[in-house]
Amino acid sequence: MRIAVAAALLPTALFAAPHLQKMRAQSEGAISQFSSAAAPANAYLFYYGGHVISNVKVVPVMWGSNVPSDVQTTMPNFYAAVTNSTFWSFLAEYDTNILDYGGQQGTNQHIGTGTATKAIVITPSITSTSITDAQIQSEIQHQISIGKLPAPDANTYYAVHYPAGMSISLPDGSGGTATSCQQFCAYHGTIAGSPEIFYGTLPNVTTDGCELGCGPIGGGINNVTMVSSHELIEATTDAEVGLATDNAPPLAWYDPQGNDGEIADICNATAGTITANNQSWTVQQIWSNSQNACVTGPASNDFALELSPSTHPIAAGSSATYTVVSKAIAGSPGSIALVADGMPAGFTGTFSPSTISAGQTATLTVSVDSSAANGEDYFSFHGNAGSVSRAAKGTATVSGGNGGGGGGGGCPPGTIDLGGGICLPTGCSTSSNGLAWAGAAFVGLMLALRRRRS
Numbered sequence: 362m363r364i365a366v367a368a369a370l371l372p373t374a375l376f377a378a379p380h381l382q383k384m385r386a387q388s389e390g391a392i393s394q395f396s397s398a399a400a401p402a403n404a405y406l407f408y409y410g411g412h413v414i415s416n417v418k419v420v421p422v423m424w425g426s427n428v429p430s431d432v433q434t435t436m437p438n439f440y441a442a443v444t445n446s447t448f449w450s451f452l453a454e455y456d457t458n459i460l461d462y463g464g465q466q467g468t469n470q471h472i473g474t475g476t477a478t479k480a481i482v483i484t485p486s487i488t489s490t491s492i493t494d495a496q497i498q499s500e501i502q503h504q505i506s507i508g509k510l511p512a513p514d515a516n517t518y519y520a521v522h523y524p525a526g527m528s529i530s531l532p533d534g535s536g537g538t539a540t541s542c543q544q545f546c547a548y549h550g551t552i553a554g555s556p557e558i559f560y561g562t563l564p565n566v567t568t569d570g571c572e573l574g575c576g577p578i579g580g581g582i583n584n585v586t587m588v589s590s591h592e593l594i595e596a597t598t599d600a601e602v603g604l605a606t607d608n609a610p611p612l613a614w615y616d617p618q619g620n621d622g623e624i625a626d627i628c629n630a631t632a633g634t635i636t637a638n639n640q641s642w643t644v645q646q647i648w649s650n651s652q653n654a655c656v657t658g659p660a661s662n663d664f665a666l667e668l669s670p671s672t673h674p675i676a677a678g679s680s681a682t683y684t685v686v687s688k689a690i691a692g693s694p695g696s697i698a699l700v701a702d703g704m705p706a707g708f709t710g711t712f713s714p715s716t717i718s719a720g721q722t723a724t725l726t727v728s729v730d731s732s733a734a735n736g737e738d739y740f741s742f743h744g745n746a747g748s749v750s751r752a753a754k755g756t757a758t759v760s761g762g763n764g765g766g767g768g769g770g771g772c773p774p775g776t777i778d779l780g781g782g783i784c785l786p787t788g789c790s791t792s793s794n795g796l797a798w799a800g801a802a803f804v805g806l807m808l809a810l811r812r813r814r815s
Contacts, residue, residue, distance in 0.1 A: 400655050403739065404616055404627045404648060405754045406598075407671055410461035411605065411613035412468050414559065414597045417444055417475035418516045422504075423482040427524035429567060431582050436522065437480050439586050439642060440593070444475030446637035447658035448590075448644060451690055454651050454665030455598050455614050455624075459686055463609060464670045472597060475516075483509055494531035494562065497521065498552050501560055518596050519560040520589060525568050546575035547588045549596040551603025559600050561592040583643035587632060590644040591625040598624045616648075624648050628655035651690075651751040662692035664719045666744050666753040673727070673755075677707075677735075677762035680728040683755055685712070687744065689719035694746040699723060703741030703752075707733025707762065710742060719746075727755075733762040 419440040423433055443449060457467035483504050487496050501519055504510040510519065523529070529541040531548075539545055541564040552558035566575040566584040576584030595602075601611035608617055614624060621627050627648040635642050635657050646655035651665040666687055673681035687697060697717050701710030704727075713724045727740065737758045744751050 400627050400648060401619065401621050403618065404621055405618075405739075406455070406614040406616050406624060406627075406648065406650055407462050408455075408457060408459060408467060408614055408667075409605075409608050409612040410463065410465055410467060410610035411599065411601045412515070412611065413455065413457055413470050413472055413613050414475075414516055414518065414600050415470045416473050416516050417518050417593070417597050418514075419444065419475060419477040419593065420511060420517060420519045421477065421480045422501075422510065422519050422521040423480055424485055424521060424523045424527070426482055428482075428522050429525070429565065432522050432565075432567075432585055433480050433482070435582050436520070436585065436589065437477050438638070438640075439589070440475075440477035440520065442637035442640065442642060443586075443590060443593070443635070443644065444477065446635055447691070448633075448635045448637070448647075449474060451649060451656065451659040451663070451665075452594070452597065453688060453690055454649065454667070456688070457613070459667055459669035460684075461610070462671055465610075475597075478511070481510060490526055491528045491530070494529070494548075494550065497529070497560075497562060498550070498558075501558060502552065505558075513556050513558045515556055517556075517559065518593065519558070520563060520593065521560060522563045522585075523565055525565045527564060529562060529564055542571040542574070546571065547592050549592045549603075551601050553604055557601060557604070559596050561589070561596060563589055563592065587643050587645050590647075591629070594647055595623045595625050631655050633657035650753065653752050659691040660749050662694045662747065663690040663749060664688065664694040664697060664744065664746060664751055665690050666697075666742075666751055668725070668753055668755045671755045672757065674758045674760065675727065675729045676760050677729050677731050677733055680726050681757065683725045683727065685717075685723040685725050685742075685753070687717055687719050687721055687723075694719045694749060697744040697746045699725075699742060699744050701725070701740075701742045703739075703743070703754075705733075705738050705740060707731075707759075708738075708740055708757070710740065712742075717744075725755075727757055729757065729759055729762065731762060733759045735759050735762050735764055 421436045421440060452472040455472055457470045459467050461467050485500050486503060487500055501510070505512060530538050533539040546566060547561065547563045549561040564571060566588050567581050575588055599613040599615060601613065602623065605612040608615065616622060616627060624647055625645055628646045631646040633644050633646040635644055644657060646657055649656045664687060666685060669684045669686050673683065675681045685699065697719065699712040699715050699717065701712065704710050707730050709728045711726050717723050725742065737756055739754055739756055741752055741754045
């Protein structure tokens with residue numbers, strides 16, 4: 362059964378291996394603070410149609426009585442605090458009341474505040490200190506079946522914490538094995554069923570060498586809260602990634618570029634501090650599409666913008682319309698002036714209306730002239746409300762324009778450049794032209810998906 366994990370170690374398009382919250386390389390030596398590296402260029406999460414968790418109910422699970430005492434006492438308070446903080450409220454920009462990337466209706470969910478239970482210490486039926494993800498899944502199901510863990514529903518997330526000395530492994534998707542404290546800090550997974558079971562695997566990151574790659578030496582419980590926030594927020598915004606096989610449902614919010622991955626992968630190992638329930642907490646910063654940055658929350662009067670859907674094919678010399686969805690994230694943003702200021706060569710964008718209030722929609726018309734390059738390209742636009750400026754991105758796949766778009770293949774008018782120099786005639790039917798066209802389309806699509814858009 363495929364699992365989903367945090368930071369991308371994969372190529373872009375297909376989910377052939379787990380996503381792991383990757384460690385800092387051991388060869389880099391001890392670190393005194395978490396990384397503050399910039400997010401990848403052009404980072405952006407697209408919605409692919411899967412479920413999110415609307416009001417997460419965190420169940421902190423302790424794998425036996427030897428889980429460090431500060432983890433057992435601190436983490437229930439942390440989960441309760443963080444899911445009722447401004448760190449959580451900005452996730453409303455990832456609501457799913459929009460059309461997904463393929464143009465289908467989303468799951469119509471709103472991401473709101475969450476809750477947490479007290480810590481539950483289980484007595485695992487598996488006593489080995491070296492375990493696999495398959496054994497973890499079986500143990501979670503067993504503990505639910507005997508009533509030790511509460512039954513799951515669409516909001517339940519089991520955050521499983523482990524004692525020092527535990528080694529956790531899982532297939533890496535390329536015939537090898539990934540191991541905790543060697544290749545990854547943590548991961549979150551999905552167990553198929555009705556209901557599905559969402560869980561996080563959180564090895565001890567205070568000792569055992571994990572603190573070398575998963576936080577500062579001496580970071581202690583702050584390492585745990587940071588790594589745990591990474592997994593919790595990814596499970597919330599991409600709950601079913603463990604069952605996904607492509608960039609389509611049940612995948613939810615995901616960046617297919619390079620190794621960008623999920624919402625926390627983009628900002629992996631970048632620390633932040635929040636105040637919640639009158640206490641300071643260390644968390645990992647999280648990617649915000651609207652703010653175009655790794656953040657720990659919204660501005661005082663904040664809003665978000667999204668396209669519904671976020672992509673269209675457009676023939677050169679014609680246009681397509683996108684719906685701009687706006688929503689208030691914090692306070693009262695006021696009037697939002699829309700500006701199409703991020704259009705590539707050969708593109709123009711106009712809005713109707715050009716000024717909206719948070720909660721209203723507008724129509725963005727993207728027109729493409731004959732000078733536009735064939736292939737897929739990003740465009741962006743902004744909304745400005747007072748001192749707050751927020752962005753959104755979309756894509757368009759141009760056909761019938763200038764050759765050489767995307768993959769630089771030099772395709773002539775009347776064809777679409779699928780990348781890597783593969784040109785497919787516009788309107789060509791794979792059924793009428795045989796398997797050769799189907800193969801060309803598939804290879805070109807894979808190349809196009811792997812391309813980092815500019």
